[in-house]
Amino acid sequence: MLIARDRVKPLVWLPACHRHLDLSDPGGYTVLADRYAAAVRALGLQPVLFPLAAAEDVQALLPLVDGVLLTGSPSNVDAAHFGASALPTDLLDPRRDALTMRLVRDALGQGVPLFGVCRGLQEMNVALGGSLHQTVHEQPGLMDHREPDDPDLAVQFAERHEVLLTPGSAFAGWAGGTRAVVNSLHGQGIARLGNGLVAEALAPDGLVEGVRVESATAFAYGVQWHPEWRHEQHPFYDNTLRAFAQACRAHCEARGQS
Numbered sequence: 234m235l236i237a238r239d240r241v242k243p244l245v246w247l248p249a250c251h252r253h254l255d256l257s258d259p260g261g262y263t264v265l266a267d268r269y270a271a272a273v274r275a276l277g278l279q280p281v282l283f284p285l286a287a288a289e290d291v292q293a294l295l296p297l298v299d300g301v302l303l304t305g306s307p308s309n310v311d312a313a314h315f316g317a318s319a320l321p322t323d324l325l326d327p328r329r330d331a332l333t334m335r336l337v338r339d340a341l342g343q344g345v346p347l348f349g350v351c352r353g354l355q356e357m358n359v360a361l362g363g364s365l366h367q368t369v370h371e372q373p374g375l376m377d378h379r380e381p382d383d384p385d386l387a388v389q390f391a392e393r394h395e396v397l398l399t400p401g402s403a404f405a406g407w408a409g410g411t412r413a414v415v416n417s418l419h420g421q422g423i424a425r426l427g428n429g430l431v432a433e434a435l436a437p438d439g440l441v442e443g444v445r446v447e448s449a450t451a452f453a454y455g456v457q458w459h460p461e462w463r464h465e466q467h468p469f470y471d472n473t474l475r476a477f478a479q480a481c482r483a484h485c486e487a488r489g490q491s
């Protein structure tokens with residue numbers, strides 16, 4: 234049965250993560266935290282997964298979607314992608330890395346709206362030639378940006394630190410000012426900024442936490458915090474997501490799909 238594309242909401246590609254959840258099943262699982270998909274649905278968009286999608290699939294799959302949201306994940310971007318060595322303690326996801334390194338570049342090249350969240354910001358930075366601190370909390374002068382060791386997600390995702398937003402930036406527009414308070418759940422962080430990225434949100438310790446892709450022809454932003462977390466209660470988060478959704482709808486209309 235063909236899906237009549239004109240009756241489908243704008244589609245947003247959420248690259249999944251590959252996790253070994255059951256040691257008796259070496260094959261592993263394709264996983265996605267529901268909160269990312271729920272936020273996309275709340276925006277009136279349709280989240281889509283392409284299980285086992287590889288870099289070579291991007292050319293065929295990207296024209297089917299109206300936006301890409303690079304989700305967070307407990308796994309770290311393999312440091313080999315920025316010329317360093319992964320730590321023995323790293324939880325890695327080579328399948329996800331290989332896909333997103335290509336997906337970032339192709340989405341930007343084809344003007345598909347792109348929004349990176351946490352790991353997604355880090356993937357954008359590395360895909361564009363930047364590097365990451367592998368343990369931000371061990372860097373002189375930088376704060377510990379990891380979430381509290383507490384089983385309660387509301388504690389983990391609670392507002393944690395301020396970000397200073399560039400005056401006149403979209404971030405400042407979404408926040409209604411040049412300061413906002415955000416959550417923080419990451420051990421890696423931007424060290425060298427990728428090519429064409431503009432830092433427009435800084436943590437109090439100077440860590441880059443929000444970027445814009447300067448030459449992008451469509452929405453192209455990344456944030457280290459998690460705007461999908463209870464966004465309906467947090468205007469800054471909600472305004473950011475709504476701007477992404479508006480860009481996805483515009484892309485869908487431009488493709489004559491709505």
Ligand SMILES: N[C@@H](CCC(=O)NCCCC(=O)O)C(=O)O
Nearest residue numbers: 305306307308351352419420421
């Ligand atoms: N592992 C990286 C990225 C951190 C990240 O994406 N955290 C989100 C975890 C919760 C979730 O799965 O959404 C780092 O530590 O920097």
